[in-house]
Amino acid sequence: MNFKLIPNFLITRPLAYVGRLLLKKPITIPDGDRRNKDTIYYPKTLAKRQETILDRDLTLSDVFKHTPHLTPNARGLIGLNALNCTGCQACYRICPNKCIEMVEVNPIPPHWVEKYKDKDKIRPLLHPQIFIGRCLYCGFCVESCKFDALYHTPGFDAATISKEDLHHDFRDLYKIYQLYFPQEYEKQWKEYERKYSKSPYHEVEAKEE
């Protein structure tokens, strides 16, 4: 709206600007699932839709029900696809804050044993354990991982009750991966189950159910 038309006597234009805002529909807290899922890149910005104003007035209690749907390439919690990880320690070396610690998997999973069948000594399998409290979410570990085992997931709820839970063990990372990449998880896990019966990654689920 062009405010030049309004004669500027002392304070008339600011009043006009504020008056126009009074008549416009107010913007509310954007609802969680305001993004339609079909387009890869949802234009929350004004470009595609004239007003991004929610049609439903969102009250505080609703916020807790909705988890905001971040963009596909959001850099939130880090998930680990343990089956691909070979323990090459690339992520351990690159991490700026030294949050990653390599932890040995004591009951060595069957796919690793089968890999070293002919050799005499089995190399111990190492998986990263991330101290998410110190993590910068910078994404260097995900980039440096050559076996695409580490993934960025749009998860953001890393808050825990005790400080120890901030150390995400490779089982927690595997769960996060499963939470945010269900299809790949199902496909790979089904195929793994066909070949071998049980592995240390899945003990946790058995216990919790």
Place this chain on the structure above:
Amino acid sequence: MSLESHLQSLKEKYSSKLILLEKTEKNRLKLQVTQENLLEVMQCLKYEMGFSSLESIAGLDWETYFEVVYHIDRWDGDPTLLQVHVRLDDRENPMVPSLTSIWASANWHERELWDLYGISVKDHPNLKRLLLPDEWDEFKHKHISELYPMRKEYKLPEKPYSFKPHPK
């Protein structure tokens, strides 16, 4: 006053005092001066050459000696950036003349230099700690290396936290 004319006028005026003067890039100059005639060269730079503002003072600790790097630049006419190096061989109490009388902006930079490197600044208006807390001396009164954090002897702890294995 284009860049070349700067070069020429600096050369004839201070041929004896300058250790090194070269043109590094399109509008960059590099200058090496000894500690004694630093003040004099700076005054000439400010008033004759028109280098109007001092940007930053960086301390450098080369284990055996200290070095202080000044960045001075001018905006009017032909804008150039001058990088002045001063080498301080005395390791116990390194000392640099204060430039606050020439450029007022040097005030904070010199306080920070003294605060983090321990390079004392001669006749600086109020040489107090800028970034570190005033009680810093009581914390680390043990050894000089503990006092000035930016020196090479001051080591950062290797792993600042202890890794507790996951309780599972």
Place this chain on the structure above:
Amino acid sequence: MGYGIYDGLADFLLKLASLILSPLVVFFVNIIGFFQDLIPILHFVNPEDFLSYEIEFQDSLKSTLIDSLEMTTILLFLIVNTIMLIWFERKLVARMMNRRGPTFIDFNYGHLFGRTWKFGLLQNIAEFLKFFSKEDIVPEKADKFTFNVGYFVFIVVPPFVLGAILPLGGDTIIADPEVGFLLIFALFSLVPVGVLITGWSSNNKYSLIGGFRAAAQMISYEIPLIFSVGSIVIVTHSFSLVEIAQKQSLGSTPFGLPYMFLIPIGFIVFMVSLAAETERIPFDIPEAEAELVMGWRTELTGFRYMMAMATEYFILLIGAFVGVSLFWGGSNLPLISPEIIMNIPLLPNIIFVIKLWLFIFLFIWVRAALPRVRIDQLLDIGWKRLIPLAILNIIFVIFLFINYPGLFGVING
């Protein structure tokens, strides 16, 4: 009602007393009356003049009985209006910032068109109660007496006392003394003293500066306020708000226009100085959040802070009452004769309340649009701009009044 100022004052004081303690008074007065008939010894004074006084006392007794009910309704209206004023302002200022304002604390008015309709009406009542539960801290080195009593007497009491003189529409008014709005402005001038005392006695550097600034500001803005209202008194020969409001109807002023259009400069000066008087943006320097934290109210907590905040809005409301009756013609509408309005039972009151909230909307509109003015600029505006303007306005009004008497509803000069 005009039987002598002294008696009028007595009548007003009686009504005022009954206003505040109306339920008790009604009961108490009746008992005295009853006993007086039974035990003559109560006539300890010379019976003749006492008798005459007693008769007057009897019929004024009946009027107190009726008026006390009317009084409690008006007082309740004032208090509820002050609270809802806070909600009204928060909602409007929010909407002017393109956001929604308080919506959460409210009944659920059902789902319609996919929207949960909630307007946050109970928001300020919740805050009202919240302040009761907050701890009431008196600063340790503060001057206990002045901090407790000085604050309460000067800031909270005057506005509530004023409740008795405010007209609410046609002729519904508790007590209409001739002194009218002079009494209002007299009690208004008590507020800066209270502000100064609170600021000074709370032993806090920020509130000290805030207190001085508030006193300087209010005192310097009362002069243009009274000048601008003075120009109306010249025209209408009376101080009582009700009479002035009646004079702005169809019969007297051309087309029934209120004085806002006839004395525009007076209206502008009145609005600006009222904004400064009630410390509204752009003149709310005493509690300029930026550098003085909360000005003179820094040390007030809990119940005290709530009373201070409620009083601020109450003073704004009283300013609006005076403004509407003086400049917007009370319950008279242009081009509509007052008799029609008066006959319909509740219409004058409704018109008055609508005008009241429009008047307050102007202040809220300005609050959302303008930044704060510096203290010295504020005093400049006050002394160098407003006072000359107000004097000019008086001269202009006198000129109008002499040459065109019919203009202001005064028939014979």
Place this chain on the structure above:
Amino acid sequence: MSEQMFIHLGPQHPVNHGLWTLKIKSEGERVVDSEIMIGYIFRMIEKIAESRPYDTFQPIADRLCYVSAMAWEASYILTIEKLLGIEVSRRAQYMRVILLEFQRIASHLTWLSAYAGDLGVLTMLVIPYREREYILDILEHVTGSRMMYNFFRLGGLRSDFPQGFIEDAKALTFYLDERIREYKAMLDDSKVFRLRSKDVGILGKEDALDLGATGPVLRASGVQADLRKIEPYLVYDEIDFKIPFQKAGDCYARFQIRMEEIMQSTHIIRQALAGMPSEGEIMIKAPRQLPKGDVYFRTEDPRGEAGFYIVGNENRNPYRVKIKSPAYSNLSIGSHLLRGAKIADIPPIIASLDLCMGEIDR
């Protein structure tokens, strides 16, 4: 009231955006003298940079100034590329210019809401954040996070722009132009805003140069100093834009400059979007070590002239990283500006310097 009063605007005070203390000696309403104390969030980032491989220091360079993270990332990566002599593909350079200009607009909008909020304009405390939300949203789609991007890599960027980004960016620039014109109606034309900003905190041209002002504060005093024109890096020499500068040197001039800079930035973005070549690889492998030698590279940060002086010594960790922060030199002017000002003028003066404590304390 001639006796002097010491007011201690402590670390936590609405007037100083961030943690620093302003001690004022005031006579009645006028400030006689003031002392600024900083160092409350001093993390010794320069020491951290020395004890860490050079390419993993970048996420920490983001956190130098949390409002314009992209600008600091760019200056660090550009300095390292200059030291290593890495060539960047033209497409990556154009993409960098677009992201930097978006970050400049977002930073100026944050400044506007802080400045107007200090003066008391409640509406303009909220409205600029509505616009900034759209910009952060675009940056979120490109980089994955809203404020700490960590998106620059040696030789280019981490990943390409998502599909559909170019139309949205162009539409957003037109939307922003319209909004900035509306701000003029709200702030420029309001007499009270001019009353509070004009002739407040005046900084002469010589004082500005002597005291080391940079960026909008320097340009407000009449010096045409914009690094994008003087030492054009990336592709700024192929894009034509004007440097707004004023002579008055007061808070109002700084406000006008920042508003004009937003208009220029949207203009730059449109040109960059048009001129961006469609193909070009994005990233290269980071070399093992930093060579012996030093480099000082400066870029035009929204607050002024941000520079990195990096000394390499044949080691994976840089030997010395000196960070030249614009807000640091702007804040050092503070006591000069405040001398003689009124107490009520402290907020506009401090807010007009656009301080960001992360980069001041380092």
